[in-house]
Amino acid sequence: MQSQTSRFLLSGVALAAALAVTPARAESSNALRFLAVGGSLASWATAFWNGAPLTDCANARWQTRALLARDGELNLLSAGAAYGDCQMLSMGGWTLSHQTSAMVGRWTAKGTVSGADSAWDVAVVPLLHWQRPAFGGHRMEVEVGVGPAWLSEPHIGDRYKSTQFQFSDHLGVNLVDGSGRWRVGLHWRHISNLDIQTPNNGVDYAGVVLAWTL
Numbered sequence: 001m002q003s004q005t006s007r008f009l010l011s012g013v014a015l016a017a018a019l020a021v022t023p024a025r026a027e028s029s030n031a032l033r034f035l036a037v038g039g040s041l042a043s044w045a046t047a048f049w050n051g052a053p054l055t056d057c058a059n060a061r062w063q064t065r066a067l068l069a070r071d072g073e074l075n076l077l078s079a080g081a082a083y084g085d086c087q088m089l090s091m092g093g094w095t096l097s098h099q100t101s102a103m104v105g106r107w108t109a110k111g112t113v114s115g116a117d118s119a120w121d122v123a124v125v126p127l128l129h130w131q132r133p134a135f136g137g138h139r140m141e142v143e144v145g146v147g148p149a150w151l152s153e154p155h156i157g158d159r160y161k162s163t164q165f166q167f168s169d170h171l172g173v174n175l176v177d178g179s180g181r182w183r184v185g186l187h188w189r190h191i192s193n194l195d196i197q198t199p200n201n202g203v204d205y206a207g208v209v210l211a212w213t214l
């Protein structure tokens with residue numbers, strides 16, 4: 001079983017690698033894309049392989065969620081809500097749960113740019129949370145997710161993205177309150193269209209995420 005699970009995980013990571021090397025723009029962080037996409041695929045594969053429940057949401061709650069981040073000449077302020085964390089499995093001291101996030105983000109560009117100086121996006125992303133005990137009852141969490149997004153301006157700042165439909169890749173390292181009331185952490189988000197149409201100038205936002213249970 002363990003070796004079969006390992007092969008299943010490797011296949012997910014291999015698929016992620018193929019996605020990660022797709023050119024978005026030269027300065028995109030392919031390593032972080034690999035971790036976000038590969039981690040998401042491998043996590044779902046592990047859950048399905050182990051027969052993990054997808055609807056064990058007895059203790060799920062709504063959280064408000066905000067992200068403040070930047071990439072070069074672009075700033076992002078994103079806010080929305082997330083529902084979860086639905087428990088899936090425990091493995092080697094870690095627990096895996098899933099949460100669905102719906103966010104609206106405001107993009108602003110600084111200085112003189114070739115495209116629009118502001119835009120907004122809507123993204124719905126299934127987030128996967130790997131947690132383990134940290135200190136004082138708190139938990140450390142690795143967060144990954146991939147989902148669809150819609151961008152109001154395909155040419156924002158100096159980035160020409162060709163399409164309004166985009167993919168939103170997420171990777172975070174969070175600290176979670178022992179009772180699950182809040183989570184705070186460092187977050188990275190990549191937005192590109194997977195070369196559905198080119199040019200496909202990707203955006204790599206890095207910043208801080210905060211979520212609070214309603």
